[in-house]
Every structure is written in structure tokens, then in C-alpha cells.
Amino acid sequence: MGIESHTPDCSEERASRFSDLCKKMKSTREKMEEETLIFIEATKIFSLEWIQREIEVNVPPLKNEGYSENVESGKDKLNKLSRLKEIHSQIPLIVEENLNRDEYWVHRNQLLQADTSRDYLEFKKDRMKRGLTSSIRMILGCAAEVFANLKDEDPEDSVWVKERGRRKYICILRFSDEMTASLDRYFTMVEELLVLGNEVNEIEKKNEERER
Numbered sequence: 001m002g003i004e005s006h007t008p009d010c011s012e013e014r015a016s017r018f019s020d021l022c023k024k025m026k027s028t029r030e031k032m033e034e035e036t037l038i039f040i041e042a043t044k045i046f047s048l049e050w051i052q053r054e055i056e057v058n059v060p061p062l063k064n065e066g067y068s069e070n071v072e073s074g075k076d077k078l079n080k081l082s083r084l085k086e087i088h089s090q091i092p093l094i095v096e097e098n099l100n101r102d103e104y105w106v107h108r109n110q111l112l113q114a115d116t117s118r119d120y121l122e123f124k125k126d127r128m129k130r131g132l133t134s135s136i137r138m139i140l141g142c143a144a145e146v147f148a149n150l151k152d153e154d155p156e157d158s159v160w161v162k163e164r165g166r167r168k169y170i171c172i173l174r175f176s177d178e179m180t181a182s183l184d185r186y187f188t189m190v191e192e193l194l195v196l197g198n199e200v201n202e203i204e205k206k207n208e209e210r211e212r
Contacts, residue, residue, distance in 0.1 A: 036105050051087065
């Protein structure tokens with residue numbers, strides 16, 4: 001009697017492949033979430049450093065004149081120093097509020113599990129970067145109010161504009177190297193998620209066709 005060969009059922013192979021793909025997608029999404037937090041932390045550092053440089057350039061130093069200064073001048077300087085400390089403590093919270101949003105990060109939704117084209121992917125990546133850039137401009141805009149308070153004058157209109165009741169920085173803005181590298185890594189994983197999602201979609205289509 002010959003030995004009967006055993007050929008795995010195609011449906012079993014698809015089920016196994018489907019399970020593997022789902023695990024890979026979950027793992028990729030987890031890595032993307034980690035990268036999202038890395039980008040946000042890098043933005044906090046970038047924003048604090050940027051604002052500190054702007055303060056040094058735009059705000060006169062608060063000199064200590066000893067006991068010769070009058071009481072009102074002393075109070076004014078204390079208020080300005082307090083405002084500087086306040087903005088430094090607020091920046092991390094402002095960055096979180098503006099950047100840690102599901103709408104910016106594609107891995108936090110299910111859109112890429114569908115049959116997504118490369119053109120649409122590039123559109124999503126470009127839209128995401130523009131959205132992040134706009135939010136970061138709003139984050140930097142909070143510094144305008146500090147400058148106004150410390151210099152007792154309005155910020156330059158050529159540098160700031162009002163949007164949604166808040167100031168927005170409108171000059172050239174370049175991400176830090178850390179932010180750019182993080183976003184590049186994220187976009188690479190977006191493409192990986194796209195490939196996995198499309199394969200999952202193909203398996204689901206075949207299963208639907210078989211059930212008809």
C-alpha cells in the first residue's frame with residue numbers, strides 16, 4: 001500500500017496566514033505608537049529650545065540692580081521671571097494637547113486595512129506632516145504672548161498671525177533632526193502596515209468569494 005500524501009487545505013493555509021498577518025499588524029501598530037511618543041518627546045525638546053532662543057534674542061536680560069531698584073521695578077522683574085518659568089512648565093503640556101491626537105496618527109485607526117493605493121498613502125503622509133507642522137506652529141505661537149508681556153508691546157505681525165483665537169508662527173519652520181528621523185521611521189512603518197493590510201484584505205476577499 002502506498003503512502004498517501006497529505007495536502008493542507010487551502011482554507012487552513014489562509015487562516016494561518018491571516019492569523020500571522022494580524023499579529024504582524026498588531027506588532028507594527030505598537031511600534032508606531034512608540035515612535036509617535038518619541039516624536040512628541042522630541043517636539044517638546046525642540047519647542048523648549050526654540051522658545052528659549054527666541055526669548056534670548058527678543059527679550060532684554062533681566063539685570064539684577066541690587067538694592068538701588070525701587071519696589072515696583074522689583075515686582076515687575078519677579079513677574080517676568082515667573083512668566084518665563086510658567087511658559088517652560090506649560091510647553092510639554094501644550095505639545096501633548098496639540099500632537100497626541102488620533103487624527104494625526106494613522107496607526108490609531110483602521111483605515112489602512114482596506115485596499116489603500118500608494119497615491120492615497122502619499123496623500124495621507126503629506127496631510128499628516130502638514131497637520132503636525134500646523135500644530136507645532138500653534139505651539140510656538142504661545143511664545144508670542146510671552147514676548148508681548150516681557151517687552152510690553154505687541155509681537156511682530158510679520159512673524160505671528162491669529163488663528164482660531166490663538167497666535168500662530170508663520171515664518172520658515174524646520175523640524176529638528178530628531179523629529180525628522182522619528183517621522184521618517186514612522187512613515188516607513190506606515191508603508192509596512194499598508195502592505196500587511198492589503199494582504200489581509202486579499203485573504204478576506206477570497207474567503208468571501210468561497211462562501212458565495
